[in-house]
Amino acid sequence: MKKNFISPFSLPVYFFALTILIGAIILHHPISLKGNSISWLDALFTATSATCVTGLIVVDTGSFFSPFGQGVILTLIQLGGLGIMTYTSLVFYLWRKKISITDRIAVGQSLLHDPSFHLGKFLTQMIQFVFFIELGGALLLYLLDPIKFSPFSAIFHSISAFCNAGFSLFSSSLIEWQSSFLVNLIFIILIVSGGLGFAVILEIYERKIHVRTKQKLSWHSKIVLETTLALIVGGTILIFIAEFFAHPEYIDLKKSILTSFFQSITCRTAGFNTVEIDKMTNLSLLIMIFLMFIGGSPGSCAGGIKTTTFRTFVSFGWSNLIGRKQCVIGKYALDDKSLNKALTLIIFAMSLIFLATAILLATEGGDIPHHLTKGLFLEILFEVVSAFGTVGLSVGLTPNLSVIGKMVIIALMFIGRLGPILFLTLLQSWQSQERFKWPENTLLIG
Template sequence: MRIKLFSPFWMPVWFFAGAILAGASLLAFDPGLAEQNLSWIDAVFTATSAMCVTGLVVVDTGSAFSHFGQMVILVLIQLGGLGIMTFTSLAMYLMGRHVSLSDRISVGQSLLHDPRFSLRNFLFRVICITFGIELVGAMLLWLVDPQGFHPYSALFHSISAFCNAGFSLYADSLSAWHSNWSINFIFMALITLGGLGFYVLNECGGLLTHEVRARLSGKRGERPSLSWHSSVVLRTSVLLSLGGAAAIFTAELFGGESFGIWHEELLSALFQSVTCRTAGFNTVDIAHMTNVSLVFMLFLMLVGGSPGSCAGGIKTTTLRAVWGFICAQFAGRQQTVIGKKALASSSMNKAFTLLVFAGFIVAGGAIILNISEGGDVPHIQARGNFLEILFEVISAYGTVGLSTGMTGKLTSLGKVVVIMLMFIGRLGPIWLLSALQSWQVEQRFRYPERDLPLG
């Protein structure tokens, strides 16, 4: 039992849980607080939100916590971002080596005996890429607005943006810069880079380096191309961001409160579409947006970012796989084709498993929150409450951090539910399912198969 509890699949669970408890202990005591006392449940909620890089808050980060408490939150954000990128990138590497995630013995052998793999160099690249992007982002924020983003604030927000955490030192997040194109684009760039994944960033960085060297040397050799995975991730990410921005802009233009002149509304729509990719910052009041915009944002939050990144959600590759399967059914094809390549049936099974698990978890969370947050109120008095609850649940599960204002009003049971949603959403149901499967004994028999009428 002890060996199974400390198998490679369970290490991320204990890593995140241990860091959350340690962070909550530091936040709950006087050195971490500015003025008011903080209950233990609120301390655990804040630590979970930071470690799971979500951004949902029950108290204002800038005023409720001292500099020490804010640094604890920042360390948790950095640990959460680096931790999930490392764990998921290692898993992606092993899957690329055709190592089954359910075989922890093979995982260990692959890491130990593959001469082309250096764990030290791998971790070094992850850390260098992460710290490099965060430092550049902090410098740009400080140069563009040295008053609003002094060095400490610039570094805090840059780390929070790249890790897709959404924590801000300002009570209204980034609303003060809703019309500032430079600040908006810096944050959108950090959020997007953090949501692409280490695999894609590493490959794009290699292609950029190759191009620069070729131009400097004057040699025009064969230009390397992006891998299938990176191509799918980049195209799907661009389509979701631009498509989401167009939908939100249209919904707000014809039915919402005016955020300014048309190009400012366009900027706000683009920022909200990007931040729905599990970042959690906002430049407008989410509660004042139309229901149509919120529905589109629910979809964007559920999808989230890409595998091996700081982002949560079911991931862009899962969406692309499901969409490819639907197109294949309409076209009468037996294979799911994405970019002139067919998706393996095992990957298709994982995509549907992830989608089904996400549906069950979101539905279960929504039901419990509907009970705890006004289950005794008649529908005629609670109109609109269901959309707010569903928004909160998907935001927590997708580790997004956006809210219509409900987070601070949650009951103790509601906070526990959201904590669990953030934790499960951060690790991912596939990872947790694999951890549980490592305890199971493989069946050495099969049941007889029969057809069942469907549809």
């Protein structure tokens, strides 16, 4: 039993939980606050949101926390974005120049879902790239607006963007730079880089940039890039249409395209916003819920069911429609194990969202008639999916949640960051396999 509770699959869960707990204790201390006081629950909520790189907040980060507290939040974001196990294994690598098989498997499963990679080289390249792009983003933000983006503010927002956290020192997020193409572009590059997955980024660099003879990208990287591009373009068009037809009389075409493009990218995991979310149309919110549910790509700072899972689900449905026996994606058919894992993940995610939404509907106005709470269902569903996808966007419901409501959101952020598939794998490691088969039969479906 001890072996099951202390396994490569459970270590990331324990490390994240410990980091959140330590972060909550520090954030609750007066040194982290600007003469205010914060409850233990709100401190835990903030620490979870930062470590799980979500961005949902119950108090304003810039005005409520002291520079020290903001530094603690930034540290939690960086640790959560790259993964506690990644940092731990890097320390072992630099210290001993070798890594135990347990650490190798743990990081492989949590980061790349592949235990056979060269961990030392991978981690070194990853850390170098992360610090390079974060420092580069901070420098560009500082040069564009050295007053608002002071050195600390520039670093804070650059790390928050790359780690897809969505935390901002500005109470209105990035609405002030709604029309600034360059500021939007910097954040977009940081967000997309953090949401693609470290393996894909390093592969692009090694095969397309670093070597003289260009090599083809792997099947995985092609699927990730194609699906990401399709979601960005499709999301931009749909959000633009939803907002354009809602306000055609005074809309600025260039600004609308830019804001639609930015929201299409940020709502899949980052949590920054250049428009007031609660003033968007219901159609836009529904589109964003769909994008938040999908999230980013495997091995990245993003949450959600991931782009590869979504692509698998679409291909599975299409294959069944045309009568194809295999689930084909690109030039290859997906193996049954991966297909079953993807479908199980979707079922688990939808069940989790349904359960959390039901609980919040009961705790946040369950005793109030429907005609007095119109719109609450969409707001709660938006909040739940945002937490599960570690996005951080909100229509303003978060600070007003009840104690139970905040605890539900905390649990969703924790599960969403580590990934439902990790929890399923952990549960499976505790299960015993049946050594027999049940008799099969047919059932009328539909």
